[in-house]
Structure formats: C-alpha cells, structure tokens
Amino acid sequence: MINTKIRDDKLQTLVSRSAVPIIDLAHCGKSLVNRVGQQLHKAFTEKGIAFLVNHGISEEKIKNVWDQFDNFLDLPAEVQDRYRRKDGGNSGYVSPRVERFDKKTTELRHAFNICQLDDRNIPKEPLPDFADDITTLANDLKAMSTYILKAMEAALEIPAAYFVDKHSQMLTGDDVNMSTLRMLYYPAIVDDEPGQSEGAIRCGAHVDYGTFTLLAQDSEGGLEVQLPGSEKWERVGHLPGAILINGGELLSIWTRKRYHALPHRVVIPEQDHVRTRGRHSIAFFCHPNNSTMIAPNDLSEDAEQTDDKVYSAYELIQQKFNDTYGGRSK
Numbered sequence: 001m002i003n004t005k006i007r008d009d010k011l012q013t014l015v016s017r018s019a020v021p022i023i024d025l026a027h028c029g030k031s032l033v034n035r036v037g038q039q040l041h042k043a044f045t046e047k048g049i050a051f052l053v054n055h056g057i058s059e060e061k062i063k064n065v066w067d068q069f070d071n072f073l074d075l076p077a078e079v080q081d082r083y084r085r086k087d088g089g090n091s092g093y094v095s096p097r098v099e100r101f102d103k104k105t106t107e108l109r110h111a112f113n114i115c116q117l118d119d120r121n122i123p124k125e126p127l128p129d130f131a132d133d134i135t136t137l138a139n140d141l142k143a144m145s146t147y148i149l150k151a152m153e154a155a156l157e158i159p160a161a162y163f164v165d166k167h168s169q170m171l172t173g174d175d176v177n178m179s180t181l182r183m184l185y186y187p188a189i190v191d192d193e194p195g196q197s198e199g200a201i202r203c204g205a206h207v208d209y210g211t212f213t214l215l216a217q218d219s220e221g222g223l224e225v226q227l228p229g230s231e232k233w234e235r236v237g238h239l240p241g242a243i244l245i246n247g248g249e250l251l252s253i254w255t256r257k258r259y260h261a262l263p264h265r266v267v268i269p270e271q272d273h274v275r276t277r278g279r280h281s282i283a284f285f286c287h288p289n290n291s292t293m294i295a296p297n298d299l300s301e302d303a304e305q306t307d308d309k310v311y312s313a314y315e316l317i318q319q320k321f322n323d324t325y326g327g328r329s330k
C-alpha cells in the first residue's frame, strides 16, 4: 500500500536542492535572446529540464483555463462524450484509464487536447468562455515557444529562422503540425479502497515526443524525472508561477542527443494531504510542422557525418503515438 506516514520536511525535491536551472525571461527581447539561448543550451545538455520565471504569462490566464477544464469535467457524461478524442486525430477529451504510456499501467487522469484553435472540438455550448480562455493562453504559449526557438537557433549557431520556420504552423491542426495544448486534471485519491489505486499512476513514465514541452502546474502532485545518466526517479517539486520546460525526443534526435529528452512521470503522491488533492497542469507540446525533415546534419558542427537516416517529423511522431494508444493509428 501507499506509505502515508511521510513527513513533508523529509521529502527532498530537485527544487529544494536547487538542482533545476532557473531561466529568467524578464525583459526578454532581441538583445537577451543569446543569453537565454546559452542558458537553455546548458539546461538541455546537462539536465533536460529548466524552470522559466518572469515569463509574462499571468497566473489569471492559467487559472482561467484550469477553471474551464473543471467546468468541462462537471458536465454530464453525454455532453463530454461529444468532445472525446477520436481515432484519426489527437484533439479532444481523454478520460482516465484510456492512455497508457507503458501499455499496461492504469493512468488516473483527465486530459483535453487542443490541436487547432478554431477546432469544432473546442466546446462552445454549454461553456461559452471555454474557447476564449484557452485561445488566449494558447497564443501566449505559442509566442513563448517561438521566442525559445529563436534562442535555440542562437545557441546552436544555425541560421536565423531555421527552427521558427519549421514550427510555423503550431495549433493550425494536427494534420499539418502536432503541437498541442493539453489540459490535465489528476483526480484526488480519497477514501481509497484497498487496491483501488494500487499499481495505478497519474501519468506513466515517458519522454515527450516533440521539440520541447512547456508545463504549468498548480501544485507538486507527484511529478518525477530521471536526470541524464541516472535511472533514479527524483521529485521535481513545485516553484509557484514558474513554467517548466523539458526537452522532447524529436529535438534529441535532431541534435544527435546533445539535447536530452527527459523521462518523466506523475506518481500518486505518498503524502496523504497531497494525494487527497486533485492536481491541475497544462502542457504545451511544441512540435515542428509534420513535413519537416529532421536532419541532424543541419545542426551539427560535424558536417562529415552524413550517415543518419532522415525521417519526417510526422513519421517519427506517428510511431510514438501508435505505441501510446495501443496500436490505433491516426
């Protein structure tokens, strides 16, 4: 059974040990793009993770989206059913126990994927503000992603706009670009019958598929990572107001593993008072346009090395999706 006797002050986290780089985006503009790029470069090569602070996205915008998702989850099941994720696309609502990152462990979370901002899959009735609140936040996260892509171009010394052009179609639909805003809610585990949540997880171990992920979380709630070179799962902890960035698999392939794709998971927290609270998070998965050829040679100082097989972003991501959704392909 889950250990309920662990005291908070005994719990070390990467935040409490100052083991996650913190990148300050205050006043970030053209002149600071090089500095942010260097810091991201160091974070992606050494850790695969960083916290972004002073990023300019207000708490209110983030909270509005969490509130909207709560409203959605309060709707009758037959209304929610209209917005379910269907095979053939990634947009829509995914209820607990459907996704299984490792193909077997029960996952206790609600997710709602938005791949296209004018999508019919964004509820309008009976939640009139849902689309507006989500679009506002999604546009901010898109702008932040574009800034980060520019910073990465500077750090990797590749031509200006190399990454930005290849990510030009974020949130215009997953038939052209797989970028996704994902709302997540992990239900509280209360009155746990023996065996009910045993062996279950909030989100199974995985690496994200795309270029990088931006993650806002409302509380600690069980997020753990494996830092480079270690198999040990470490609690991340919570830095209020910060947005976490982690590197994805596609970027790792693109950079010939110079940039680390971070294995992570969300476990059911051991402490009673944390487990009995629900947890919200919002992930923005930044992906290149599907047609992008992921050519590591373009990013490598070692132009001699030409033997990599070059796949499109679509081919690489499709393989991962088939693994997660039990072989049902898009």
Ligand SMILES: O=C(O)CCC(=O)C(=O)O
Pocket: 182, 184, 203, 208, 215, 217, 223, 264, 266, 281, 282, 283
């Ligand atoms: O909710 C979280 O903290 C992480 C979610 C996540 O890793 C994912 O959906 O890919």
Ligand SMILES: [Fe+2]
Pocket: 206, 207, 208, 213, 264
């Ligand atoms: Fe993830």
